[in-house]
Amino acid sequence: MNYLLYDHLHVYLFVAIFLLFCGIAGVLYRRTLIGMLVSMELIMNGAGLNLAALNRFVSPENASGLAFTLIIMGIAAAEAALALSIIILIFRKYSHIEGGNLEEMKD
Amino acid sequence: MNAGEIVFLFIILATMCGAAMTLFSPSIVYALVGLVTAMFGVAGLYIYLNSPFLAMMQILIYVGAITVLIVFAIMLAGPLYRRPSEWTTRGKLGAALGVALISLLLFFRFVVETFPKYGAPRFVMGTKDIGRAFFNELMLPFELISLLIVVGILGAIMLAIFSRGRR
Numbered sequence: 282m283n284y285l286l287y288d289h290l291h292v293y294l295f296v297a298i299f300l301l302f303c304g305i306a307g308v309l310y311r312r313t314l315i316g317m318l319v320s321m322e323l324i325m326n327g328a329g330l331n332l333a334a335l336n337r338f339v340s341p342e343n344a345s346g347l348a349f350t351l352i353i354m355g356i357a358a359a360e361a362a363l364a365l366s367i368i369i370l371i372f373r374k375y376s377h378i379e380g381g382n383l384e385e386m387k388d
Numbered sequence: 389m390n391a392g393e394i395v396f397l398f399i400i401l402a403t404m405c406g407a408a409m410t411l412f413s414p415s416i417v418y419a420l421v422g423l424v425t426a427m428f429g430v431a432g433l434y435i436y437l438n439s440p441f442l443a444m445m446q447i448l449i450y451v452g453a454i455t456v457l458i459v460f461a462i463m464l465a466g467p468l469y470r471r472p473s474e475w476t477t478r479g480k481l482g483a484a485l486g487v488a489l490i491s492l493l494l495f496f497r498f499v500v501e502t503f504p505k506y507g508a509p510r511f512v513m514g515t516k517d518i519g520r521a522f523f524n525e526l527m528l529p530f531e532l533i534s535l536l537i538v539v540g541i542l543g544a545i546m547l548a549i550f551s552r553g554r555r
Binding site: 290295300316355 | 400408457465488521
């Protein structure tokens with residue numbers, strides 16, 4: 282039987298792994314906090330794509346993976362709001378947003 | 389190869405190029421543009437996974453809300469010309485690429501050995517089924533997500549108010 286390209290699970294999983302790869306490398310490699318946050322969003326996208334693909338190919342009789350992808354989106358929104366407010370606070374206090382120089386968050 | 393596969397390949401290419409641009413672009417604004425490209429690509433992949441509701445939510449939440457939030461943060465965090473260089477040292481680049489490549493290879497091997505290679509069963513889960521899942525067995529996580537978002541927004545507002553009062 283001839284399967285089309287978008288009927289393969291591995292293609293989706295490879296794209297999700299590549300997103301995770303770019304996200305991890307970006308978190309380690311970027312220097313500013315906003316760059317790290319952008320890479321973190323990439324990781325969340327990869328996780329969501331992974332869950333949706335596995336739900337569609339491995340257990341197609343329920344919709345739990347899609348629901349959890351929506352939950353991941355909600356968590357990402359809340360996380361981005363809090364992280365950006367903290368980043369702006371750090372910028373007001375130290376007038377830079379480099380991650381390497383932040384040694385103490387208090388005072 | 390039919391037209392659907394060509395579009396699919398184009399979407400995958402756009403997603404991976406966007407992710408690479410997020411990693412390697414020297415300016416944070418271009419990195420954000422790459423992130424938006426990758427998010428649109430993931431939305432297209434959701435459409436290929438027979439879940440258009442998820443694609444719409446992806447565009448609405450990620451591209452519509454989070455990207456605008458990050459753009460506001462970039463604009464508020466000082467002028468762009470005083471920004472330090474975006475990357476750390478070359479040794480850290482090697483370390484980051486090494487860690488990420490090890491994870492990539494491990495996960496790739498795990499995925500190839502674990503999951504079946506072919507087989508696309510019929511998938512009829514629509515928006516109605518997602519709603520049923522949310523309101524039957526995932527009731528508690530759904531409510532907790534709403535609580536989390538409310539607490540997050542209140543925390544952001546509190547941080548803004550008290551930091552302004554102290555200075």
